[in-house]
Amino acid sequence: MSTPVVTVRGLIKKYHDTAVLQGVDLTLDRGEVLSIIGPSGSGKSTLLRCLNQLEEVDGGEIRHGDELLGIETVRGRLMRVREKDVVRQRRAFGMVFQHFNLFPHMTALQNVMEGPTQVRRMPQADARALALEELKRVGLAGHANHYPAELSGGQQQRVAIARALAMRPEIMLFDEPTSALDPELVDEVLDVIRGLAAEGMTMVIVTHEMSLAQEISDSVVVMDRGQVVEAGPPTQIFRAPRSERTRRFVAKLI
Ligand code: ADP
Ligand code: MG
DSSP states (O other), X not given: OOXXXXXXXXXXXXXXXXXXXXXXXXXXXXTOEEEEEOOTTSSHXXXXXXXXXSSOOSXXXXXXXXXXXXXXXXXXXXXXXXXXXXXXXXXXXXXXXTTOOOOTTSOHHHHXXXXXXXXXXXXXXXXXXXXXXXXXXXXXXGGTTOXXXXXXXXXXXXXXXXXXXTTOOSEEEEESTXXXXXXXXXXXXXXXXXXXXXXXXXXXXXXXXXXXXXXXXSEEEEEXXXXXXXXXXXXXXXXXXXXXXXXXXXXXXX
């Protein structure tokens, strides 16, 4: 067995005195598509934010391959790793948020070029070629010079996916990528995600789209109140859940 791309062990995250992640374990293998489902407030976004090191964790560990992320334990004490390492490590993860978070004063092309030029220090011409390639990949080659306000929600989210892909991440993290969209715009975004799955991209997807989770996931993690209540292949989670909490949650969605 090769080392998982990501290993999470006993992860604890607190806000003030409340532990919103209470000892989460999960593993992600290369090329795996893992979906996270669960009620609102169960800690799904917090978990993704911890993976991408947008949050400092309070206990447990996250490994990227063999490398410990974010924190390290020195003689039993949690220490932050150096900022330089955090920046380097964070690049392994591409993140797509519910609300797109595009720069409103930049065109689609400029949004996608921003990471490659500012973070990867790529020359403008190379970054431009790369950005156009990524916009083509999400079906928006013809919209490169449009500003976010001139694009539909579905198009904006596809630009956000292209922007994440332009950083050549090893793992893509999606946090409810379609839940801010009008229903008729959901499919164009799901098609892009399906395409990435077909290409073998390693992905973690927090979603309420049960048909997507059933169709493309290799495994599904069910969270409730900061804990993983069940993890398994989609056939188990959706057709033969072992946990009563999973059964109740899934019954509400289908
Ligand atoms: P989900 O994505 O599953 O809906 P979240 O990870 O957003 O859940 O939230 C988990 C819990 O953590 C919720 O109770 C939420 O109110 C709380 N929470 C999230 N972010 C913060 C924050 N920045 N400060 C305080 N509490 C937070
Ligand atoms: Mg959330």
